[in-house]
Amino acid sequence: MPAAEARGIPAPVTLTGDPATVDAIAALEAASFSTPWSKDAFKASFDNEFVEISGIYEDGELVAYAVLFTLFETSDLQDIAVREDLRGKEYGKALLSDCVARAAARGADRVCLEVREGNAPARALYEHNGFRQFGRRKNYYAYPPEDALLYQRILKE
Numbered sequence: 729m730p731a732a733e734a735r736g737i738p739a740p741v742t743l744t745g746d747p748a749t750v751d752a753i754a755a756l757e758a759a760s761f762s763t764p765w766s767k768d769a770f771k772a773s774f775d776n777e778f779v780e781i782s783g784i785y786e787d788g789e790l791v792a793y794a795v796l797f798t799l800f801e802t803s804d805l806q807d808i809a810v811r812e813d814l815r816g817k818e819y820g821k822a823l824l825s826d827c828v829a830r831a832a833a834r835g836a837d838r839v840c841l842e843v844r845e846g847n848a849p850a851r852a853l854y855e856h857n858g859f860r861q862f863g864r865r866k867n868y869y870a871y872p873p874e875d876a877l878l879y880q881r882i883l884k885e
């Protein structure tokens with residue numbers, strides 16, 4: 729049994745783009761980001777063969793999701809969020825580990841992502857799970873303006 733399941737965190741599953749699932753993701757997204765993805769953006773991702781969207785259900789409700797885009801040797805973690813009342817309980821860690829396993833299964837040799845410099849919980853999540861900062865994009869984000877830090881985890885050299 730994976731460690732996350734042993735801690736009572738349900739195993740992440742692959743999500744499909746049915747309307748109820750898109751609604752559930754979009755609601756979590758809107759509650760998590762100042763410039764959330766639209767429902768159409770999620771629908772387009774579900775239709776993209778290079779994208780995998782995974783999530784964690786608890787008591788029949790979607791409580792966390794992640795969007796992973798893989799092209800050739802690079803996987804890009806484009807989005808990840810956990811329902812606010814469940815943050816800090818390692819749901820993010822469980823989902824991130826699952827994304828890394830999905831990236832490896834697709835043959836990627838690295839997983840990359842961008843994060844707001846001031847997003848301390850997200851940076852802690854990445855830094856404690858094998859990701860290292862390798863760059864910065866000045867004023868990448870809006871609302872509020874902020875630099876993006878670029879992180880990557882090398883899966884194979």
Ligand SMILES: CC(C)(COP(=O)(O)OP(=O)(O)OC[C@H]1O[C@@H](n2cnc3c(N)ncnc32)[C@H](O)[C@@H]1OP(=O)(O)O)[C@@H](O)C(=O)NCCC(=O)NCCS
Pocket residue numbers: 760761808809810811814815816817818819820821822842843844847848849850852853856
């Ligand atoms: C980022 C996010 C997905 C993390 O999910 P989570 O389930 O809370 O993550 P975990 O509980 O697995 O781990 C979070 C880590 O941050 C730490 N943390 C929690 N709150 C923190 C805070 N305010 N400041 C610093 N670190 C914090 C935890 O202690 C943990 O570190 P650990 O490995 O030392 O235990 C979640 O906070 C979230 O949904 N945030 C809003 C959306 C978002 O910012 N997504 C990331 C975009 S790049």
